[in-house]
Amino acid sequence: MVAIVSTVAYLGLEARAVEVQVQLAAGMPAFVIVGLPDKAVAESRERVRAALASIGLALPPKRITVNLSPADLPKEGSHFDLPIALGLLAAIGATDAESLSHYVAVGELSLDGRIAASPGVLLAALHASSEGKGLICPAGQGAEAAWAGDVEVLAAPDLLALLAHLKGTTLLAAPQPGEAEPLTGGPDLKQVKGQETAKRALEIAAAGGHNLLMSGPPGAGKSLLAACMPGILPPLEPAEALEVSMVASVAGELNGGRMVRRRPFRSPHHSASMPALVGGGLKVRPGEISLAHLGVLFLDELPEFQRAVLDSLRQPLETGNVSVARANTHVTFPARVQLIAAMNPCRCGHLSDPALACSRAPRCAADYQAKVSGPLIDRIDLHVDVQGVSAADLTLPPPAEGSEEVAKRVAQARDVQSIRYNGHGPRTNAEADGELLDSVATPDEPGRKLLADAAAAMRLSARGFHRVLRVARTIADLAGAEQVGRIHVAEALSYRHQAPRN
The missing domain is CATH 3.30.230.10 (Ribosomal Protein S5; domain 2)
Structure with missing residues (x-):
C-alpha cells in the first residue's frame, strides 16, 4: 500500500x-x-x-x-x-x-x-x-x-x-486572520533642524518612488532623514500588503500572522555579503532588497560596502526583481524598492572644512567616491548635498511642518499617479518607461529646450535623461500641474549627478 x-x-x-x-x-x-x-x-x-x-x-x-x-x-x-x-x-x-x-x-x-x-x-x-x-x-x-x-x-x-x-472526536477551532500590523510611529521631520533642500528631495523621492543619495559630513542628519521616509510614505494597499507579507512569510519573519501595513524599511550593515543583500546562499533565501520590496532599502556609508555587492544591485534596481541562479534551481524574488543611500564626501568626512579635513584632501574625496561605480550612480535619480548643522540651527525651535503635512502632499501626488497609470502597469513615476513616459512627462517647449541643453552640458546618459523626466513629472505632480514645465525640469536637473570632465 x-x-x-x-x-x-x-x-x-x-x-x-x-x-x-x-x-x-x-x-x-x-x-x-x-x-x-x-x-x-x-x-x-x-x-x-x-x-x-x-x-x-x-x-x-x-x-x-x-x-x-x-x-x-x-x-x-x-x-x-x-x-x-x-x-x-x-x-x-x-x-x-x-x-x-x-x-x-x-x-x-x-x-x-x-x-x-x-x-x-x-x-x-x-x-x-x-x-x-x-x-x-x-x-x-x-x-x-x-x-x-x-x-x-x-x-x-x-x-x-x-x-x-x-x-472527529475533538474538533479544532478555525483560526481567524491575524490583525493588521499597527502603523507604529517613527522619527518625524520636525526633529530635523534646517536641511530644507534635503527635506525637499526626500519629499520628491517619496512622492515618485525615486532613488536618493545624500552626501554630507558626519552628524549632518542623513540617517535621521532616511529614517523619516517611512513616515511620509502612504500605507500599503491590500494587494501590496499581500506581496510584502508573502516575502516575509518565506523568510520566516511574519510574526503572529500579522499582515504588514507599513512599508518595509531595511538598513543592512555595510559588511553585508552579496547573498545577504540580493538573496541566495546555500538555501536560497530572499535578501535585504527583497525584504524591502515596496519599501525602502537604506544603505548607510555607501562606499564602505564591497563594490561587487553594490554592483549586484544594478539589475534589481532597474527591473524590480532579482533572479538567483543555481546549478539545480532558478529562483526569482520581487525587489521593487526605493534606494536611499548616504555617504560622507571623503573618508574623514570633513572635505569642506579645511580645519578638519585630512592632509590628502581633495584627492581622498576622489578615491573614496570612486568606490561607487558610475552605472550605480546613474540609477540614482536624486543627489543632494547635506550640509553640516551649525550650533545656531540646533537652538532653533522645531519646524512648523513635520511628517504629517509632507505625507499629505505625498499621498495626493501618489493618488494622481495611481489614476494616471491605472491599467498600464506602473505604480509610480519612477516605474514609467518608454512610450508611456513620453506621453505623460513630455515638457513644454521651454522645458524641452532646457532639458536638451542640460543633457549635452551634463553628458547625461539615455537612462539619466529619462530619470530627469520622471523626477520632473513628480515635481509637477506635487505642484498640481498638468504638464511638465521649465521650472520643474530645472529643479529636477539640480538634483542630478553631473559626470566629471576629463
Whole structure:
C-alpha cells in the first residue's frame, strides 16, 4: 500500500505541488527518503520517529520508503516533517488516507509531537486555495494561513490534537486572520533642524518612488532623514500588503500572522555579503532588497560596502526583481524598492572644512567616491548635498511642518499617479518607461529646450535623461500641474549627478 499526502516546495514566491508517497514493504527494517531531499529533509526521519513514539506509536519493522515527487525538484526545509508523519500514519492505518487527500500539509515536528512553525505557510495556504484543498499547518501560524481567504485551515498544536480532529472526536477551532500590523510611529521631520533642500528631495523621492543619495559630513542628519521616509510614505494597499507579507512569510519573519501595513524599511550593515543583500546562499533565501520590496532599502556609508555587492544591485534596481541562479534551481524574488543611500564626501568626512579635513584632501574625496561605480550612480535619480548643522540651527525651535503635512502632499501626488497609470502597469513615476513616459512627462517647449541643453552640458546618459523626466513629472505632480514645465525640469536637473570632465 502507498499512502499519499500533498505538500509544497518553495521556489522563490512560488509554491510547487509535491506528493509525499509513503510505502511499507516487507524486508529489512529501514527508513529511506528519496526525491532530492536536503539535509533538513533527510533528518526528518529522526524527528518523525521520535514524534510518533511520543504519542505511543512505533514504526513497523518493515522497509519504509518515502518518495517526494516530482523527484527532480529540490526539496528544502523542515516543513516536510508533518506530511511525512501523516503519510506514515495513513500507511499503518492510524488515520484515514482518503480524508488526508483533501489537504495540503506543512509543518516541522518536535520530538515530543508538537507541530512547530515553519517559513512559507502563507504561500502554502494560497496554493491550497488555488487547488481547492484545505491546509494543515502549525497552530501558531493559523492566523497567517487564514489570510489566504476561502480555504479550510486546520491549525493543530500537536499530532494528537490533529489525529483527534481527523477522527472527529475533538474538533479544532478555525483560526481567524491575524490583525493588521499597527502603523507604529517613527522619527518625524520636525526633529530635523534646517536641511530644507534635503527635506525637499526626500519629499520628491517619496512622492515618485525615486532613488536618493545624500552626501554630507558626519552628524549632518542623513540617517535621521532616511529614517523619516517611512513616515511620509502612504500605507500599503491590500494587494501590496499581500506581496510584502508573502516575502516575509518565506523568510520566516511574519510574526503572529500579522499582515504588514507599513512599508518595509531595511538598513543592512555595510559588511553585508552579496547573498545577504540580493538573496541566495546555500538555501536560497530572499535578501535585504527583497525584504524591502515596496519599501525602502537604506544603505548607510555607501562606499564602505564591497563594490561587487553594490554592483549586484544594478539589475534589481532597474527591473524590480532579482533572479538567483543555481546549478539545480532558478529562483526569482520581487525587489521593487526605493534606494536611499548616504555617504560622507571623503573618508574623514570633513572635505569642506579645511580645519578638519585630512592632509590628502581633495584627492581622498576622489578615491573614496570612486568606490561607487558610475552605472550605480546613474540609477540614482536624486543627489543632494547635506550640509553640516551649525550650533545656531540646533537652538532653533522645531519646524512648523513635520511628517504629517509632507505625507499629505505625498499621498495626493501618489493618488494622481495611481489614476494616471491605472491599467498600464506602473505604480509610480519612477516605474514609467518608454512610450508611456513620453506621453505623460513630455515638457513644454521651454522645458524641452532646457532639458536638451542640460543633457549635452551634463553628458547625461539615455537612462539619466529619462530619470530627469520622471523626477520632473513628480515635481509637477506635487505642484498640481498638468504638464511638465521649465521650472520643474530645472529643479529636477539640480538634483542630478553631473559626470566629471576629463
